[in-house]
Amino acid sequence: MALPSLGQDSWSLLRVFFFQLFLLPSLPPASGTGGQGPMPRVKYHAGDGHRALSFFQQKGLRDFDTLLLSDDGNTxxxxxxxxxxxxNIQNPGIPRLKNMIPWPASERKKTEC
Structure with a gap:
């Protein structure tokens, strides 16, 4: 299918409009998430005993917001x-600290906030 040429008359503009309206939405989406946002790699359904995790607290730390489950599901x-x-989340509902790496923000990042 040849692309319509963009001419000066109104019929050419109308053909371009219909080309964009009908053909472009039928093209496959680009690779990636398609603008849907992060996709979970591991899913647990409501009621699954492996889903529950009790409260975790570590003195001096706050704003726990980024999570990644290890491939083996134990960390x-x-x-x-x-x-x-x-x-360590091997015992259901009882998370235990295995390791902590201090990762302070740079002064420049603190200033940006």
Missing amino acids: LYVGAREAVLAL
Whole structure:
């Protein structure tokens, strides 16, 4: 199918409009998430006993907001303000701190906030 040429008359503009209206939406989406946002790699349905995780607290840390589950499902990596944590979650509902790496923000990043 040849692309319509963009001419000066109104019929040419109308053909371009219909080309965009009907053909472009039928093209496959680009690779990636398609603008849907992050896609979970591991899913647990409501009521699954492996889904529950009890409260975790570490003195001096807050803003736990980035989570990544290890491939074996035994470690939960957690991004917090000023640190990255590795939690052992082998015992359902009882997360235990395996390791903590201090990760302070640079002065420039603090100034930006």
